[in-house]
Amino acid sequence: MIRMNVKASASGPAISLHNLGRRYGAIKAVDGVSLDIAAGSLVALVGLSGSGKSTLLKMINRLVEPTAGEICIAGENVKAVDPHILRRRIGYVFQNIGLFPHMPIARNIAIGLELAGTKTGRQKRVAELLDLVDLPREMADRMPHQLSGGQQQRVGVARALATRPGLMLMDEPFGALDPVTRDSLVDEYKALHNKLGLTTIIVTHDMAEALYLADRILVMEGGEIKADATPAEMLSGNAGEAAEALVAIPRAQAEHLIALEKTV
Ligand code: ADP
Ligand code: MG
Numbered sequence: 001m002i003r004m005n006v007k008a009s010a011s012g013p014a015i016s017l018h019n020l021g022r023r024y025g026a027i028k029a030v031d032g033v034s035l036d037i038a039a040g041s042l043v044a045l046v047g048l049s050g051s052g053k054s055t056l057l058k059m060i061n062r063l064v065e066p067t068a069g070e071i072c073i074a075g076e077n078v079k080a081v082d083p084h085i086l087r088r089r090i091g092y093v094f095q096n097i098g099l100f101p102h103m104p105i106a107r108n109i110a111i112g113l114e115l116a117g118t119k120t121g122r123q124k125r126v127a128e129l130l131d132l133v134d135l136p137r138e139m140a141d142r143m144p145h146q147l148s149g150g151q152q153q154r155v156g157v158a159r160a161l162a163t164r165p166g167l168m169l170m171d172e173p174f175g176a177l178d179p180v181t182r183d184s185l186v187d188e189y190k191a192l193h194n195k196l197g198l199t200t201i202i203v204t205h206d207m208a209e210a211l212y213l214a215d216r217i218l219v220m221e222g223g224e225i226k227a228d229a230t231p232a233e234m235l236s237g238n239a240g241e242a243a244e245a246l247v248a249i250p251r252a253q254a255e256h257l258i259a260l261e262k263t264v
Helices: 053-060 083-089 105-115 122-132 137-141 149-161 179-196 207-213 231-235 241-263
Strands: 015-024 027-037 042-046 068-073 090-094 167-171 199-204 216-221 224-229
Touching: 015 053, 027 053, 027 068, 027 224, 042 053, 042 207, 053 068, 053 167, 053 199, 083 090, 090 149, 105 122, 105 137, 105 149, 122 137, 122 149, 149 179, 179 199, 179 207, 199 207, 207 216, 207 231, 207 241, 216 241, 224 231, 224 241, 231 241
Parallel strands: 042 199, 042 216, 090 167, 167 199
Antiparallel strands: 015 027, 015 068, 216 224
């Protein structure tokens, strides 16, 4: 089990976005976002569907090119970096997992190493990565369909970490999982983030998850960052209207549950 309370010295990079924008015709998917993210932080990006979260994330690893502004990772403009090299430095995990169905788990995990031309030590690295995400090493030889959704998403995390990226971008990574599996993966990811000293940006539409997981929460609406605060600030109602509207959802659920408990 991965349990680390002590934060490793951060190896993850700082990120800065300067007036970043992406248009699709008349739609401003991301509109004038400027941000500095500290090395080693775990930032949650929350907002309703269509608010621009995925577009923002995909500009960082150059799956989408900005139509305005720029992105620097550890002080380097990503435009100057070959996208393939950039993506080796950035782990990317997304909701639909995207394992290759006809490849065993070991090859799914090592695919980034294979693409990078790493020939030696792949098997050893796969074993290390399985340990890291708390999967038994025997799983290396299984096929994706033989694993549960939660196990598949652990493989997704292992694959993203294979090339030892300092930065992890996660787009609703646990959204499709049942709540119990999801809670334990969220816990374990947070421990991994700390242990490896990563910088992580995680997209979620679940404010409760963001409050629990993140050092800092960004609320997106219509392509803009409408709130930027710590979980404590969000909970104390000092982070503005957009934040308050999202905090109200888990708060109402909790109150509803407490009211129900009083009736049994
Ligand atoms: P989120 O991840 O918060 O749900 P997205 O970043 O996916 O939001 O989308 C933001 C906006 O940009 C939406 O209005 C969406 O329809 C639009 N959009 C995203 N990708 C494209 C695309 N490839 N072509 C046209 N419009 C897009
Ligand atoms: Mg999205």
